[in-house]
Amino acid sequence: MKTLWMFLLAGVLMFGTISLGAAEEAPQKVKALAVSKLADYGKHPVIIRAVQAENAKGKSLDQIKAIDEKWRATPGLAENMKALMESECGRFLQSLQNTTPYFSEIFVMDNQGANVAMSEKTSDYWQGDEAKFQQSFNNASGATFVDQVKFDDSAQAYLVQVSVPVWDGEQVIGAITFGIDVEKVE
DSSP states (O other): OOHOOOOOHHHHHHSSOSSSOOOOOOOOHHHHHHHIHEEEGGGGGHHHHHHHHHHOOOOOHHHHHOOOOOHOOOSSSOHHHHHHHHHHHHHEEEEEHHHOOTEEEEEETTTTTEEEEEEESOOOOOOOOSHHHHHHTTTTOOOOOOBBBEEEETTEEEEEEEEEEETTTTEEEEEEEEEEEEGGGG
8 A cells, every 4th residue: 555655646746646547628629629620520411311311210219228238249240230330321430530530430329329320330339328429419409518538448549529419400310429539639
């Protein structure tokens, strides 16, 4: 225990503060990016068409949760996951990610928070119980949501998720989440 306290004290003296993995607020440059460039993707025709088509399927929340349970239990990529990446919208998201250095992931959700398209596999199918969907869909009112910055062990980078609504005219029909590498945003 004494060693831990000595380490912490040395960290405070050397760096002024020590982070023990706590999340922190996103930098202003990420917030500015969210309300300008990223919000515009919520009005992109490819994304709107994909969300409209998914919403038209009328899946129940029980159906979505059943898919989510199988999704989380599946290692690798199942056919239904590949389909979300190989759709027109999935290919569009991959193109965005491949041409924009600060994107670490991008995925689109329907009006219940279920995945519609993704640039790469997400850890779960249903985002409806998470702040990224709830805050950006905002009971069909729409809002920009910038989460806290967190260190991602798999990416070995500081990432923040930014979520914006998908708009069909004046109506919010879904949401998009962008994983942003904060150190690559200029």
